[in-house]
Amino acid sequence: LHPEHHTANPSHICLLIWLKMIVTLLLVLCVGGSLAKPQSLKDIPQIENVEQVVDSVSRIARSLETSASNTQARFTRQAPPALMPYRYGYAVQDDQGNDFNQQEQSDGQVITGQYSVLLPDGRIQTVTYSVAPDTGFVAEVTYS
Numbered sequence: 527l528h529p530e531h532h533t534a535n536p537s538h539i540c541l542l543i544w545l546k547m548i549v550t551l552l553l554v555l556c557v558g559g560s561l562a563k564p565q566s567l568k569d570i571p572q573i574e575n576v577e578q579v580v581d582s583v584s585r586i587a588r589s590l591e592t593s594a595s596n597t598q599a600r601f602t603r604q605a606p607p608a609l610m611p612y613r614y615g616y617a618v619q620d621d622q623g624n625d626f627n628q629q630e631q632s633d634g635q636v637i638t639g640q641y642s643v644l645l646p647d648g649r650i651q652t653v654t655y656s657v658a659p660d661t662g663f664v665a666e667v668t669y670s
Contacts, residue, residue: 609634625650635659645669 615629623644630639637657642650655665 609637 609632611632611634613629613631615627617627619625625644626642628639628641630637632638635658638655640652640654642652645651649669652668652670653665654668655663657663
């Protein structure tokens with residue numbers, strides 16, 4: 527065959543390109559991997575005392591396991607402090623249209639209160655709420 531009459535098969539060209547890429551990748555990985563690895567762990571200064579560190583961590587872990595398996599309770603749970611009775615409130619009303627308020631009170635067991643805000647559409651939204659151990663937070667929202 528004369529070179530001027532020879533044409534390459536496209537599937538062979540793709541195969542050759544893939545083979546070149548794979549060989550290049552393998553070379554990069556092999557050379558790069560051998561350059562990145564130290565010859566021994568002693569070449570890394572942070573590793574010199576690794577046995578001491580492992581021994582220390584093991585000793586601490588064993589002591590924690592021993593103290594965790596101890597059946598005596600280290601702390602006694604205290605009852606939450608009772609709420610003191612209180613009452614407070616505030617109101618804001620200015621010439622720029624801000625109009626809101628809140629009042630809240632507690633007898634030491636149950637908290638009750640309400641807050642209101644003037645909405646942009648002119649309605650007043652009022653939230654009346656209570657908080658008690660047996661019911662949790664309960665709110666009612668009204669508009670006027």
